[in-house]
């Protein structure tokens with residue numbers, strides 16, 4: 001099938017590569033000329049495991065091409081995915097200017113009937129706005145679909161190739177059949193996991209999924225605070241409740257607050273949509289408020305143990321990205337942490353296996369970027385574990401003890417065993433692990 005994907009970021013690039021991998025002819029479009037030039041040379045602008053060889057292979061075999069020419073891409077495609085960004089506007093609502101701008105361009109270049117699919121995360125009602133925007137530019141017949149994306153950064157290829165489910169909102173039989181054909185390659189194993197529904201429900205499903213996951217995180221972060229006050233260990237509580245099948249194990253990990261390009265903006269956007277309709281989503285407003293506080297929990301711990309004035313203190317940080325296996329720094333909890341440390345006068349020396357370049361774009365030279373984890377700990381008065389990268393899971397603790405000026409370790413991801421770390425001589429503090 002001939003497919004165009006407009007927007008070649010985390011979602012568009014992964015979707016385009018995976019659709020090419022299953023035999024389709026895919027043109028990925030972006031307005032960013034530099035990004036497209038790099039992609040044409042097989043240089044991948046983001047870090048995503050497995051993506052680079054997939055792009056190389058499909059480009060070499062002629063199924064995947066990159067262009068800035070949206071007109072040519074639209075003309076050649078039967079199915080057009082819109083995968084551009086939907087950043088939060090000033091009032092928290094999703095900014096649809098890129099989505100609707102692309103929709104008008106699609107209309108302008110439409111040469112025969114097509115299926116226009118919103119893959120970007122967009123508020124309920126957007127597909128109808130896309131329909132109107134395309135229609136304003138063409139007389140040719142077309143269908144719109146909502147196909148929200150559920151991939152996780154860091155496991156994006158795996159998620160796209162073997163999805164738990166594919167949600168497709170359609171209102172014509174033809175669109176249903178074409179989309180079903182396109183996705184059948186990814187859902188052959190384990191029964192049919194394509195869920196067709198009406199367009200509005202598909203749009204709401206994406207926000208409901210992210211809002212639920214964010215709710216679980218904020219819930220566990222509050223349980224962690226409670227555990228600290230009563231001398232309980234949230235690690236045990238998590239094991240205890242996660243084994244209940246009604247609750248399940250996923251997304252029950254307390255930490256330094258959720259971040260990334262999706263949860264914060266999507267929670268904000270659904271709150272805003274409901275507010276506009278006169279419904280206050282109070283659960284989600286609390287989820288957001290709890291998360292804002294949680295992003296400062298590690299900073300508060302540092303100040304509790306080292307004092308509010310951090311002049312003359314050095315602080316090592318392991319992990320900058322908002323989660324492991326990505327270089328994405330968007331809304332990472334390390335941003336308010338580092339800003340707080342710098343404002344209090346600390347010297348910050350940080351390490352991340354992949355996100356150093358993204359971090360440099362934010363902090364510039366105000367942070368020292370260490371080439372390896374141990375250099376970040378050298379001479380530090382505290383070491384803060386912020387991202388659960390594999391490389392931090394089992395470090396040489398004896399070596400760390402020698403490198404640190406003070407053996408204070410704040411484990412923002414509860415990666416380590418408190419008993420073992422204390423026995424080794426660390427002043428160990430996790431999140432919600434008995435005592436403050």
Ligand SMILES: NC(=O)c1ccc[n+]([C@@H]2O[C@H](COP(=O)([O-])OP(=O)(O)OC[C@H]3O[C@@H](n4cnc5c(N)ncnc54)[C@H](O)[C@@H]3O)[C@@H](O)[C@H]2O)c1
Nearest residue numbers: 007008009010011030031032084085086098120121149153
């Ligand atoms: N990142 C994720 O994990 C994830 C997961 C699921 C859904 N989503 C959603 O998918 C959408 C895209 O997210 P992303 O993380 O890929 O964003 P991104 O910022 O990485 O990529 C968006 C791309 O679109 C391009 N673009 C913008 N306007 C354009 C235009 N007019 N023509 C051509 N290209 C244009 C940008 O240059 C950029 O390369 C968002 O709505 C997001 O909420 C993201």
